[in-house]
Amino acid sequence: MSHRRTPHLLEIDKQILNSLKRRSVKSPALIGVEIGRDRRYVANRLRYLTDIGFVEKVIRGLYRLRIAGDK
Numbered sequence: 001m002s003h004r005r006t007p008h009l010l011e012i013d014k015q016i017l018n019s020l021k022r023r024s025v026k027s028p029a030l031i032g033v034e035i036g037r038d039r040r041y042v043a044n045r046l047r048y049l050t051d052i053g054f055v056e057k058v059i060r061g062l063y064r065l066r067i068a069g070d071k
Contacts, residue, residue, distance in 0.1 A: 007052040012037060012045055017054060017065065025064045 005041035009017075015035040020026060035042070038049045046063050049055040 013049060016042060016045055016049065018063045020055065020063065025058050025062050027061050
């Protein structure tokens with residue numbers, strides 16, 4: 001029997017996801033400015049959100065929400 005854990009989202013993760021809803025592709029620097037956080041911290045959280053499947057890296061330094069059903 002497989003038990004899938006629900007990913008733990010911090011408040012900053014929710015802010016990042018909301019930021020990505022407003023525009024299709026963004027950099028950690030732009031998101032950081034929008035939500036008032038350091039670009040490096042945002043980049044670390046984006047890596048986590050990518051690892052758990054919420055976000056995808058489009059090209060180096062640009063991210064977007066992962067579309068349901070994409071692999």
